[in-house]
Amino acid sequence: MKHSSFTALKEPAFRAYFIGRTISRIGGSLSTLALTFGILEAGGSAADLGLVIGASMVPQLILLLVGGVIGDRFERRRILVISDAVMGIAQLITAALLLNHSAHLWQLIVLQFISGCASAFFNPASNGAVRDFVGPDNVQQAQSLLSISGSLNRIIGPALAAGLIAATSSGVALAVDAVTFFISAAFLMKVPKAVKTIAIGTSIWEELRTGWNEVKSRSWVVAYIGAACIYQATSLPALMVLGPLLAVSKLGGASAWATVLTAEAIGALMAGVVLTRWHPEFPMKQAMRLLILGSPLFFVMALPNVRLSWLILPAFLSGVAIPMADTLWLAALAENIPDSAQARVSSYDWLGSLAFAPIGYALIGHLGDRFSSTSIFAGVGAIDVAVSCLLLAVPGVRLLRRTEPERKISADSVTDI
Numbered sequence: 385m386k387h388s389s390f391t392a393l394k395e396p397a398f399r400a401y402f403i404g405r406t407i408s409r410i411g412g413s414l415s416t417l418a419l420t421f422g423i424l425e426a427g428g429s430a431a432d433l434g435l436v437i438g439a440s441m442v443p444q445l446i447l448l449l450v451g452g453v454i455g456d457r458f459e460r461r462r463i464l465v466i467s468d469a470v471m472g473i474a475q476l477i478t479a480a481l482l483l484n485h486s487a488h489l490w491q492l493i494v495l496q497f498i499s500g501c502a503s504a505f506f507n508p509a510s511n512g513a514v515r516d517f518v519g520p521d522n523v524q525q526a527q528s529l530l531s532i533s534g535s536l537n538r539i540i541g542p543a544l545a546a547g548l549i550a551a552t553s554s555g556v557a558l559a560v561d562a563v564t565f566f567i568s569a570a571f572l573m574k575v576p577k578a579v580k581t582i583a584i585g586t587s588i589w590e591e592l593r594t595g596w597n598e599v600k601s602r603s604w605v606v607a608y609i610g611a612a613c614i615y616q617a618t619s620l621p622a623l624m625v626l627g628p629l630l631a632v633s634k635l636g637g638a639s640a641w642a643t644v645l646t647a648e649a650i651g652a653l654m655a656g657v658v659l660t661r662w663h664p665e666f667p668m669k670q671a672m673r674l675l676i677l678g679s680p681l682f683f684v685m686a687l688p689n690v691r692l693s694w695l696i697l698p699a700f701l702s703g704v705a706i707p708m709a710d711t712l713w714l715a716a717l718a719e720n721i722p723d724s725a726q727a728r729v730s731s732y733d734w735l736g737s738l739a740f741a742p743i744g745y746a747l748i749g750h751l752g753d754r755f756s757s758t759s760i761f762a763g764v765g766a767i768d769v770a771v772s773c774l775l776l777a778v779p780g781v782r783l784l785r786r787t788e789p790e791r792k793i794s795a796d797s798v799t800d801i
Contacts, residue, residue: 390660392526397575398517401464402526404571406533408468411564413541414548414557415475422482422554423492432489439493440500444738447504452731453591455509456724459577464513465569467506472565474499475558483555507734512726515718517575520787524667524715525660531707532656538649542642595728598721603780604668605721605729608713611675611771613736615706617744619678622764625748626757630685635692643692644699651703659711667712668784674712675772677705682765686758719787 393399423433455463474495481487518526548557599605631641664670681698684690721729751760775781 390529392518392522392529395518395522398514398526400571400574401513401517402529402533404468404568405530406537407571408564408568409534409537410541410544411561413537414545415561417542417545418549418554418557418561419478421549422478422487422558425554426482426485426487428489435489436492436496439496440503441738441742443497443500444504444507445735447501448508448731448735448738449592449595449728450588451505452508452595452728453588454505455512455727455731456591456595460509460513460516460727461572461575461577463505463509465572467502467509468565468569468572470502471499471506472562472569474502475562475565479555479558479562481555482558483553508727508731511714511717511730512723514714515723515726520718523718524663524711527711527714528656528659530656531659531711532653535649535653535656535703535707538652539646591728595725595732598725598729599732602720603778604716604784607775607778607781608668608671609733609736611672611775612733613740614767614771616737617740617747618764618767619682620741621744621748622682622760625745626752626760627685629752630690630757630761634690635695640692644695647696647699648703651700651705652707653703654700655704655708655711659708663786664712665786666782666784667716667786668781669776671709671712671716672772672776672781674705674709676769678702679765679768679772682761682768686761686765688758716784716786720784 393402419436420433423436428436478487478492478495481491514526514530515523545557548560599609627644628638628641631637631644635641678701681695681702684694684698687694717726717729717733748760
Protein backbone atom coordinates (compact mmCIF):
# COMPACT_ATOMS: atom_id res chain seq x y z
CA MET A 385 0.00 0.00 0.00
CA LYS A 386 1.41 3.43 -0.97
CA HIS A 387 1.60 6.14 1.63
CA SER A 388 1.74 9.89 1.04
CA SER A 389 4.11 11.66 3.41
CA PHE A 390 1.36 13.93 4.69
CA THR A 391 -1.73 11.71 4.72
CA ALA A 392 -2.04 12.06 8.50
CA LEU A 393 -2.13 15.87 8.26
CA LYS A 394 -5.18 15.63 6.01
CA GLU A 395 -7.12 14.52 9.07
CA PRO A 396 -8.47 17.73 10.68
CA ALA A 397 -8.31 16.27 14.19
CA PHE A 398 -4.66 15.30 13.91
CA ARG A 399 -3.77 18.53 12.12
CA ALA A 400 -5.15 20.51 15.08
CA TYR A 401 -3.30 18.28 17.56
CA PHE A 402 -0.06 18.52 15.55
CA ILE A 403 -0.12 22.32 15.38
CA GLY A 404 -0.98 22.69 19.05
CA ARG A 405 1.61 20.12 20.12
CA THR A 406 4.33 21.75 18.02
CA ILE A 407 3.63 25.16 19.56
CA SER A 408 3.57 23.64 23.05
CA ARG A 409 6.93 21.95 22.43
CA ILE A 410 8.45 25.30 21.50
CA GLY A 411 7.27 26.58 24.86
CA GLY A 412 8.66 23.48 26.54
CA SER A 413 12.10 24.22 25.10
CA LEU A 414 11.94 27.58 26.88
CA SER A 415 10.75 26.29 30.24
CA THR A 416 13.66 24.02 31.23
CA LEU A 417 16.28 26.70 30.72
CA ALA A 418 14.03 29.47 32.06
CA LEU A 419 13.15 27.60 35.24
CA THR A 420 16.80 26.75 35.86
CA PHE A 421 18.02 30.33 35.51
CA GLY A 422 14.95 31.74 37.25
CA ILE A 423 15.69 29.71 40.39
CA LEU A 424 19.40 30.56 40.32
CA GLU A 425 18.71 34.26 39.74
CA ALA A 426 16.34 34.23 42.72
CA GLY A 427 19.20 33.05 44.91
CA GLY A 428 18.43 29.34 44.82
CA SER A 429 21.11 26.70 45.12
CA ALA A 430 21.81 23.59 43.06
CA ALA A 431 19.95 21.60 45.73
CA ASP A 432 16.94 23.90 45.38
CA LEU A 433 17.01 23.41 41.63
CA GLY A 434 17.05 19.63 42.07
CA LEU A 435 14.06 19.78 44.42
CA VAL A 436 11.99 21.90 42.03
CA ILE A 437 12.76 19.82 38.95
CA GLY A 438 12.34 16.57 40.86
CA ALA A 439 8.95 17.74 42.14
CA SER A 440 7.46 17.21 38.69
CA MET A 441 8.79 13.64 38.49
CA VAL A 442 7.34 12.28 41.74
CA PRO A 443 3.63 12.61 40.84
CA GLN A 444 4.27 11.07 37.44
CA LEU A 445 5.69 7.94 39.06
CA ILE A 446 2.72 7.80 41.44
CA LEU A 447 -0.09 8.66 39.02
CA LEU A 448 0.99 7.35 35.61
CA LEU A 449 -0.87 4.05 35.91
CA VAL A 450 -3.99 5.83 37.14
CA GLY A 451 -3.57 8.20 34.20
CA GLY A 452 -3.58 5.19 31.89
CA VAL A 453 -6.87 3.95 33.36
CA ILE A 454 -8.43 7.41 32.98
CA GLY A 455 -7.12 7.62 29.41
CA ASP A 456 -8.92 4.40 28.49
CA ARG A 457 -12.06 5.19 30.45
CA PHE A 458 -12.80 8.75 29.32
CA GLU A 459 -12.51 10.79 26.14
CA ARG A 460 -8.81 11.32 25.50
CA ARG A 461 -9.19 14.68 23.78
CA ARG A 462 -10.80 16.14 26.90
CA ILE A 463 -8.02 14.74 29.10
CA LEU A 464 -5.43 16.44 26.91
CA VAL A 465 -7.29 19.76 27.01
CA ILE A 466 -7.62 19.71 30.80
CA SER A 467 -3.97 18.66 31.26
CA ASP A 468 -2.74 21.44 28.95
CA ALA A 469 -4.84 23.97 30.85
CA VAL A 470 -3.52 22.84 34.24
CA MET A 471 0.11 22.92 33.06
CA GLY A 472 -0.44 26.35 31.52
CA ILE A 473 -1.92 27.74 34.76
CA ALA A 474 0.96 26.29 36.81
CA GLN A 475 3.55 27.87 34.52
CA LEU A 476 1.71 31.21 34.45
CA ILE A 477 1.71 31.42 38.25
CA THR A 478 5.40 30.42 38.30
CA ALA A 479 6.16 33.18 35.80
CA ALA A 480 4.24 35.74 37.86
CA LEU A 481 6.12 34.81 41.03
CA LEU A 482 9.49 35.14 39.31
CA LEU A 483 8.57 38.40 37.59
CA ASN A 484 7.43 39.88 40.91
CA HIS A 485 10.57 38.57 42.67
CA SER A 486 8.31 36.97 45.26
CA ALA A 487 8.91 33.29 44.59
CA HIS A 488 9.50 30.99 47.55
CA LEU A 489 10.99 27.53 47.15
CA TRP A 490 7.90 25.75 48.48
CA GLN A 491 5.68 27.58 45.99
CA LEU A 492 7.80 26.49 43.03
CA ILE A 493 7.87 22.91 44.30
CA VAL A 494 4.07 22.83 44.65
CA LEU A 495 3.55 24.32 41.19
CA GLN A 496 5.91 21.82 39.56
CA PHE A 497 4.20 19.01 41.48
CA ILE A 498 0.85 20.12 40.02
CA SER A 499 2.37 20.26 36.55
CA GLY A 500 3.75 16.74 37.02
CA CYS A 501 0.28 15.50 38.00
CA ALA A 502 -1.12 16.88 34.75
CA SER A 503 1.70 15.24 32.77
CA ALA A 504 0.85 11.89 34.38
CA PHE A 505 -2.58 12.08 32.72
CA PHE A 506 -1.46 13.73 29.47
CA ASN A 507 1.29 11.28 28.48
CA PRO A 508 -0.64 7.97 28.53
CA ALA A 509 -3.66 9.56 26.84
CA SER A 510 -1.63 11.22 24.09
CA ASN A 511 -0.52 8.01 22.32
CA GLY A 512 -4.07 6.69 22.26
CA ALA A 513 -5.33 10.09 21.14
CA VAL A 514 -3.08 10.02 18.07
CA ARG A 515 -4.63 6.68 17.15
CA ASP A 516 -8.09 8.17 17.67
CA PHE A 517 -7.25 11.09 15.37
CA VAL A 518 -5.75 9.20 12.40
CA GLY A 519 -6.76 5.53 12.83
CA PRO A 520 -4.31 2.69 13.53
CA ASP A 521 -3.03 2.46 9.94
CA ASN A 522 -1.65 6.02 9.87
CA VAL A 523 -0.17 6.14 13.37
CA GLN A 524 3.42 5.56 12.21
CA GLN A 525 3.26 8.52 9.86
CA ALA A 526 1.56 10.68 12.48
CA GLN A 527 4.20 9.82 15.07
CA SER A 528 6.92 10.45 12.46
CA LEU A 529 5.56 13.94 11.82
CA LEU A 530 5.51 14.59 15.57
CA SER A 531 9.10 13.31 15.73
CA ILE A 532 10.13 15.74 12.97
CA SER A 533 8.51 18.56 14.92
CA GLY A 534 10.33 17.53 18.09
CA SER A 535 13.68 17.21 16.30
CA LEU A 536 13.41 20.67 14.73
CA ASN A 537 12.63 22.03 18.17
CA ARG A 538 15.72 20.31 19.62
CA ILE A 539 17.83 22.08 16.99
CA ILE A 540 16.41 25.61 17.30
CA GLY A 541 14.86 25.48 20.79
CA PRO A 542 17.97 26.03 22.96
CA ALA A 543 19.09 29.03 20.89
CA LEU A 544 15.57 30.47 20.98
CA ALA A 545 15.37 29.97 24.75
CA ALA A 546 18.77 31.53 25.39
CA GLY A 547 17.96 34.52 23.18
CA LEU A 548 14.58 35.18 24.79
CA ILE A 549 15.94 34.89 28.34
CA ALA A 550 18.87 37.17 27.49
CA ALA A 551 16.59 39.76 25.87
CA THR A 552 13.89 39.69 28.57
CA SER A 553 13.96 37.44 31.66
CA SER A 554 13.30 33.90 32.85
CA GLY A 555 9.84 34.94 34.02
CA VAL A 556 8.87 36.20 30.57
CA ALA A 557 10.08 32.95 28.97
CA LEU A 558 7.94 30.92 31.42
CA ALA A 559 4.96 33.15 30.64
CA VAL A 560 5.44 32.40 26.94
CA ASP A 561 5.55 28.69 27.78
CA ALA A 562 2.26 29.04 29.67
CA VAL A 563 0.64 30.69 26.65
CA THR A 564 1.74 27.82 24.40
CA PHE A 565 -0.11 25.36 26.67
CA PHE A 566 -3.29 27.42 26.31
CA ILE A 567 -2.83 27.57 22.52
CA SER A 568 -2.42 23.78 22.42
CA ALA A 569 -5.63 23.37 24.45
CA ALA A 570 -7.46 25.77 22.12
CA PHE A 571 -6.49 23.73 19.04
CA LEU A 572 -7.59 20.52 20.74
CA MET A 573 -10.96 22.06 21.57
CA LYS A 574 -11.55 22.35 17.81
CA VAL A 575 -11.45 18.54 17.54
CA PRO A 576 -14.94 16.97 17.58
CA LYS A 577 -15.80 15.05 20.71
CA ALA A 578 -15.38 11.30 20.48
CA VAL A 579 -17.92 8.82 21.73
CA LYS A 580 -16.37 6.90 24.60
CA THR A 581 -17.86 3.89 26.30
CA ILE A 582 -17.21 4.03 30.04
CA ALA A 583 -16.87 0.73 31.89
CA ILE A 584 -19.31 0.75 34.77
CA GLY A 585 -18.71 -1.19 37.97
CA THR A 586 -15.01 -1.94 37.46
CA SER A 587 -12.43 -0.66 39.93
CA ILE A 588 -9.18 1.05 39.01
CA TRP A 589 -7.27 -1.99 40.29
CA GLU A 590 -9.26 -4.31 38.03
CA GLU A 591 -8.56 -2.08 35.04
CA LEU A 592 -4.88 -1.90 35.92
CA ARG A 593 -4.81 -5.70 36.04
CA THR A 594 -6.48 -5.85 32.64
CA GLY A 595 -3.91 -3.44 31.24
CA TRP A 596 -1.06 -5.49 32.69
CA ASN A 597 -2.53 -8.63 31.13
CA GLU A 598 -2.45 -6.85 27.75
CA VAL A 599 1.26 -6.17 28.32
CA LYS A 600 2.41 -9.56 29.61
CA SER A 601 0.41 -11.54 27.04
CA ARG A 602 2.61 -10.11 24.25
CA SER A 603 6.28 -10.98 24.45
CA TRP A 604 7.26 -8.18 22.05
CA VAL A 605 5.68 -5.59 24.36
CA VAL A 606 7.43 -6.97 27.45
CA ALA A 607 10.72 -7.15 25.52
CA TYR A 608 10.65 -3.57 24.28
CA ILE A 609 9.56 -2.09 27.61
CA GLY A 610 12.41 -4.03 29.20
CA ALA A 611 14.85 -2.64 26.61
CA ALA A 612 13.59 0.88 27.29
CA CYS A 613 14.16 0.42 31.03
CA ILE A 614 17.74 -0.73 30.41
CA TYR A 615 18.33 2.22 28.05
CA GLN A 616 17.04 4.66 30.69
CA ALA A 617 19.25 3.06 33.34
CA THR A 618 22.47 2.85 31.29
CA SER A 619 22.78 4.55 27.90
CA LEU A 620 20.91 7.78 28.53
CA PRO A 621 22.56 8.57 31.90
CA ALA A 622 26.01 7.73 30.52
CA LEU A 623 25.42 10.07 27.60
CA MET A 624 23.96 12.94 29.63
CA VAL A 625 26.25 12.71 32.69
CA LEU A 626 29.59 11.48 31.37
CA GLY A 627 29.28 12.94 27.87
CA PRO A 628 29.64 16.58 28.98
CA LEU A 629 32.55 15.59 31.24
CA LEU A 630 34.27 13.98 28.26
CA ALA A 631 33.66 17.14 26.22
CA VAL A 632 35.28 19.32 28.89
CA SER A 633 38.30 17.08 29.41
CA LYS A 634 39.07 16.02 25.82
CA LEU A 635 36.89 17.69 23.18
CA GLY A 636 37.11 21.41 23.91
CA GLY A 637 34.20 22.16 26.21
CA ALA A 638 30.49 22.90 26.01
CA SER A 639 30.48 23.97 22.36
CA ALA A 640 31.89 20.57 21.35
CA TRP A 641 29.15 18.76 23.26
CA ALA A 642 26.53 21.04 21.68
CA THR A 643 27.88 19.92 18.29
CA VAL A 644 27.42 16.25 19.24
CA LEU A 645 23.84 16.88 20.41
CA THR A 646 23.09 18.83 17.23
CA ALA A 647 24.31 15.90 15.12
CA GLU A 648 21.97 13.65 17.10
CA ALA A 649 19.05 16.01 16.55
CA ILE A 650 19.71 16.14 12.80
CA GLY A 651 19.74 12.33 12.76
CA ALA A 652 16.41 12.27 14.57
CA LEU A 653 15.01 14.72 12.02
CA MET A 654 16.10 12.45 9.16
CA ALA A 655 14.57 9.45 10.93
CA GLY A 656 11.19 11.18 11.07
CA VAL A 657 11.36 12.08 7.38
CA VAL A 658 12.22 8.50 6.37
CA LEU A 659 9.40 6.98 8.45
CA THR A 660 6.75 9.12 6.80
CA ARG A 661 7.26 6.87 3.77
CA TRP A 662 9.00 3.67 4.94
CA HIS A 663 6.65 1.13 6.52
CA PRO A 664 8.62 -2.09 7.23
CA GLU A 665 6.65 -5.32 7.21
CA PHE A 666 8.31 -6.48 10.46
CA PRO A 667 8.44 -3.28 12.53
CA MET A 668 9.78 -4.64 15.82
CA LYS A 669 12.54 -6.65 14.16
CA GLN A 670 13.66 -3.50 12.35
CA ALA A 671 13.39 -1.51 15.59
CA MET A 672 15.79 -3.89 17.34
CA ARG A 673 18.23 -3.75 14.44
CA LEU A 674 18.10 0.03 14.50
CA LEU A 675 18.87 0.16 18.22
CA ILE A 676 22.26 -1.45 17.50
CA LEU A 677 23.15 1.73 15.57
CA GLY A 678 23.15 3.61 18.85
CA SER A 679 26.13 1.65 20.22
CA PRO A 680 28.98 2.96 17.99
CA LEU A 681 28.72 6.37 19.69
CA PHE A 682 29.68 4.81 23.02
CA PHE A 683 32.49 2.74 21.53
CA VAL A 684 34.01 5.82 19.87
CA MET A 685 33.67 7.86 23.10
CA ALA A 686 35.56 5.03 24.82
CA LEU A 687 38.64 5.56 22.63
CA PRO A 688 41.59 6.99 24.62
CA ASN A 689 42.39 9.84 22.20
CA VAL A 690 38.90 10.52 20.89
CA ARG A 691 38.37 13.68 18.83
CA LEU A 692 35.22 15.66 18.18
CA SER A 693 35.26 14.89 14.45
CA TRP A 694 35.13 11.16 15.24
CA LEU A 695 31.84 11.56 17.11
CA ILE A 696 29.76 13.36 14.47
CA LEU A 697 28.77 10.32 12.39
CA PRO A 698 28.12 8.01 15.39
CA ALA A 699 26.03 10.75 17.02
CA PHE A 700 24.06 11.17 13.81
CA LEU A 701 23.46 7.39 13.62
CA SER A 702 22.36 7.33 17.26
CA GLY A 703 19.96 10.18 16.50
CA VAL A 704 18.52 8.16 13.64
CA ALA A 705 18.28 4.90 15.56
CA ILE A 706 16.49 5.75 18.82
CA PRO A 707 13.62 7.91 17.46
CA MET A 708 13.07 5.56 14.53
CA ALA A 709 12.83 2.53 16.83
CA ASP A 710 10.46 4.40 19.16
CA THR A 711 8.21 5.44 16.28
CA LEU A 712 7.99 1.86 15.00
CA TRP A 713 7.18 0.78 18.57
CA LEU A 714 4.36 3.31 18.91
CA ALA A 715 2.93 2.26 15.55
CA ALA A 716 3.04 -1.40 16.56
CA LEU A 717 1.18 -0.60 19.78
CA ALA A 718 -1.50 1.33 17.91
CA GLU A 719 -2.02 -1.48 15.40
CA ASN A 720 -2.02 -4.43 17.79
CA ILE A 721 -3.30 -3.25 21.18
CA PRO A 722 -7.09 -2.87 21.53
CA ASP A 723 -8.25 0.74 21.62
CA SER A 724 -9.80 0.08 25.03
CA ALA A 725 -6.32 -0.59 26.51
CA GLN A 726 -4.09 1.85 24.60
CA ALA A 727 -3.54 4.34 27.43
CA ARG A 728 -2.97 1.68 30.08
CA VAL A 729 -0.32 -0.13 28.04
CA SER A 730 1.30 3.24 27.30
CA SER A 731 1.28 4.07 31.01
CA TYR A 732 3.27 0.91 31.82
CA ASP A 733 5.77 1.92 29.13
CA TRP A 734 6.08 5.45 30.57
CA LEU A 735 6.36 4.14 34.13
CA GLY A 736 9.21 1.79 33.27
CA SER A 737 11.18 4.59 31.65
CA LEU A 738 10.59 7.17 34.39
CA ALA A 739 11.21 4.74 37.24
CA PHE A 740 14.58 3.55 35.95
CA ALA A 741 15.93 6.95 34.87
CA PRO A 742 16.76 8.28 38.36
CA ILE A 743 18.27 4.92 39.29
CA GLY A 744 20.44 5.09 36.21
CA TYR A 745 21.62 8.64 36.85
CA ALA A 746 22.57 7.78 40.42
CA LEU A 747 24.33 4.58 39.32
CA ILE A 748 26.29 6.20 36.49
CA GLY A 749 27.35 9.05 38.76
CA HIS A 750 28.59 6.56 41.36
CA LEU A 751 30.42 4.47 38.76
CA GLY A 752 31.92 7.61 37.24
CA ASP A 753 33.63 8.32 40.57
CA ARG A 754 35.13 4.84 40.74
CA PHE A 755 35.95 3.86 37.15
CA SER A 756 37.26 5.58 34.04
CA SER A 757 34.73 6.97 31.57
CA THR A 758 36.46 4.88 28.89
CA SER A 759 35.49 1.66 30.67
CA ILE A 760 31.93 2.84 31.32
CA PHE A 761 31.34 3.93 27.72
CA ALA A 762 32.66 0.61 26.42
CA GLY A 763 30.48 -1.29 28.87
CA VAL A 764 27.36 0.68 27.95
CA GLY A 765 28.01 0.10 24.23
CA ALA A 766 28.36 -3.64 24.87
CA ILE A 767 25.09 -3.65 26.84
CA ASP A 768 23.33 -1.91 23.94
CA VAL A 769 24.49 -4.54 21.46
CA ALA A 770 23.70 -7.44 23.81
CA VAL A 771 20.17 -6.20 24.58
CA SER A 772 19.33 -5.72 20.90
CA CYS A 773 20.65 -9.18 20.00
CA LEU A 774 18.76 -10.81 22.88
CA LEU A 775 15.52 -9.15 21.86
CA LEU A 776 15.99 -10.23 18.26
CA ALA A 777 16.05 -13.79 19.61
CA VAL A 778 12.49 -13.36 20.94
CA PRO A 779 10.10 -14.83 18.32
CA GLY A 780 7.37 -12.33 19.16
CA VAL A 781 9.76 -9.50 18.26
CA ARG A 782 11.07 -11.07 15.05
CA LEU A 783 7.74 -12.29 13.70
CA LEU A 784 5.39 -9.40 14.50
CA ARG A 785 4.07 -8.23 11.13
CA ARG A 786 2.54 -4.94 10.19
CA THR A 787 -1.23 -5.00 9.93
CA GLU A 788 -2.75 -3.54 6.78
CA PRO A 789 -6.43 -2.73 6.17
CA GLU A 790 -6.70 -5.49 3.62
CA ARG A 791 -4.71 -8.01 5.66
CA LYS A 792 -5.09 -7.93 9.43
CA ILE A 793 -2.56 -10.20 11.12
CA SER A 794 -2.93 -10.30 14.87
CA ALA A 795 0.15 -9.92 17.04
CA ASP A 796 -1.45 -12.37 19.46
CA SER A 797 -1.23 -15.09 16.82
CA VAL A 798 2.58 -15.01 16.96
CA THR A 799 3.74 -18.13 18.78
CA ASP A 800 6.82 -17.89 20.94
CA ILE A 801 8.86 -20.93 19.94
